[in-house]
Amino acid sequence: MKRGNNRFVAGVPEHPHQDVEHRARTHYSQSPSTALLGCSDSRLAAEIIFDKGLGDLFVVRNAGHIVSDSVVGSLEYAVEMLKISLIVVLAHDECGAVAAAVSSQQKNPSLLPPKIAGQIRPIVPAVQAVWLRDNPSTPYVDPQKIDTFDVGRFHLRGCVAELLRESELISEAVAEGRLGIVGANYRLVEGRADASVAIGPINTDT
Template structure:
């Protein structure tokens, strides 16, 4: 297994190509055999870290058509930043030396829907652990509501809220971690915030920070 560190752009291009194969229904299912499993028994060198929603439809290795040991994956409902998330991603950057973090949201997100519903005047109280999980999404809801004078929690576009929350998540990750923000500033790390389209299977970039673009190979 190669230990040469790839450039952020190279890894993002690899993931884009894998997603294109998945969208087209022609996945390669690479690096999923017995030999690969054995080679990873005592060491890992993932190509990227991925922080995404826990939704059962967001199976990262399938979406990007990669294999065992390729992605260091962190997930929770609504891809909400927490100490454990930041610590896990710092481990990926500082110890595993990944050159790329993908933050993956998606349409039809239950956590986003719950955050929107919680802003209704007649919203019932949520169980405390669920409320603490979705509370970081509520500022995105309120920002979208303020930007559209006629919008209500019943009519607001959840995809617009999801995109706002995705951008908030990337910003909060950079704000919360010197390890990650310094790696971005030093050109060693890129962060791609993307929205996954459930019906199409496409991971569509919304924000890219650091040395990567959505152009090229």
């Protein structure tokens, strides 16, 4: 993953496993080594960022990379059935879901459609943690005075912790040394994904 991202950053991607022959070989089965939970943001296409191809990544995406029942079920499938050895949770800067969560905590927030409000609700604890850390006596968030990238980092660590908390299967795989989890932050301009948190065995050849 790191080598592929380095190629992407340098502008020399190899575009592996995207030829006709490989497409045919993956017709009946898949054997990815890595699952990735990322944001639905259109600038966060995992196979491009990490210079991967067909069958290399098992990707789960939603706005704000929120841990939900469907996300946990999908990642458990990747761990149990596909025998992946790594889960990457990928956050990024300039995240619209994070910005919406920040705006929802200001004094007179605009009302959001119910489903959108529900989607961003899990990010609110990270907003509050960052805001109250620096502004303990001010209950309402000023969107102009909060570091949204810092909010994203708090949310990322919360997502990794929630995966372990919500899935006995995933936490057991980590404890048994069969699975590692990496939380990474992606910078849109640089194109680089940097690990922020790592749990369990991490295979540097993955």
